[in-house]
Amino acid sequence: MTEPAIxxxxxxVAALYADMFRDILDDLPVDRALIAAFAELVRGSGAPVADLGCGPGHVTAHLASLGLPAFGVDLSPEMIALARKDHPDLRFAEGTMTALDLPDAELGGILAWYSVIHLDPGDLPAVFAEFHRVLAPGGHVLIAFQTCDGDAPLAFDHKVVRAYRWPPGRLSALLRDAGLTEVARLIREPAEHDRFPAANLLLRKPAA
Ligand SMILES: C[S@@+](CC[C@H](N)C(=O)[O-])C[C@H]1O[C@@H](n2cnc3c(N)ncnc32)[C@H](O)[C@@H]1O
Structure with a gap:
């Protein structure tokens, strides 16, 4: 999908989306546990943590509640306006994960929570190279996405704009090609609101 379409x-749908998903983590203890592990891994560095494709900012706020210096970036100005309204104490910026307005090695962590799903598969190597560029050595990435079997991404009729389900191994291989090492992967069966199993990949940029 093109960035203007996304x-x-x-x-x-920004207001509707925020109303539907603002409290979703309350019902997802497994997801919260993994985010807590990510927070524990990155907290020590003191470096900023970016929530890329932050939407209305509820997960950014969750990261902040875990003691992380978190900020959010999203393509959608309406999402950023809602995030700023709901979380006036946090920093949110309009921008794209394909070209981040950040210096090299700036971040201790990156969260991409159901946001890389909208990128065309052919664009992901450049996005993951961008993740690697802005992460400090030893920094971590946590990605959430809808998953599928097989060895190729599958487009699906996401309610907002076309998205892709990914086999975890295939996405992990793209991240490895970008220089990021897998630390853990998790598959969760669909929760009440989900149509598909959910997957997470946790990765680390090797220390220099
Ligand atoms: C499914 S929503 C997820 C929002 C939030 N992370 C959550 O878990 O509720 C996907 C979000 O990713 C954003 N997004 C998609 N492509 C992006 C890109 N290239 N750069 C920044 N944000 C992007 C969309 O604008 C949207 O807010």
Whole structure:
């Protein structure tokens, strides 16, 4: 999907999306546990943590509640406006994960929570190279996505804009090619609101 299409899709539903998902982590203890592990791994560095594709900022706020210096980035100006309104104490910026306005090795961690799903598969190597560029050595990445069997991504009719389910091994291979080493992977069966199993990959940029 092109960035203008993703931006327009999420601008149109931002308020509805925020109302539907603002409290979703309350019902997802497994997801919270993995985010807590990510927080424990990155907290020590004191370096900023970016929530890329942050939407209305509820997961950014959760990271902040775990003691992380978290900020959010999203393509959608409407999402960023809602995030700023809901969390006036946190920093949110309009931008794209394909070209981050950040210096090299700036971040201690990156969270990409159901946001890389909208990128065309062919664009992901460049995005993961960007993740590697902005992460400090020893920094971690946590990714959430809808998963599938097989060895190729599957497009699905996401309600906002086209998205892809990924076999974890295939996504992990792209991340490895970008220089990020897998630390853990998790598959969770669909929760009440989900149509598909959920997957997480936790990765680390090797220390220099
Ligand atoms: C499914 S929503 C997830 C939002 C939030 N992370 C959550 O878990 O509720 C996907 C979000 O990713 C954002 N997004 C998609 N592509 C992006 C890109 N290239 N750069 C930044 N944000 C992007 C969309 O605007 C949207 O807010």
């Amino acid at each position: 931006r327009a899709g999420y601008d149109a």
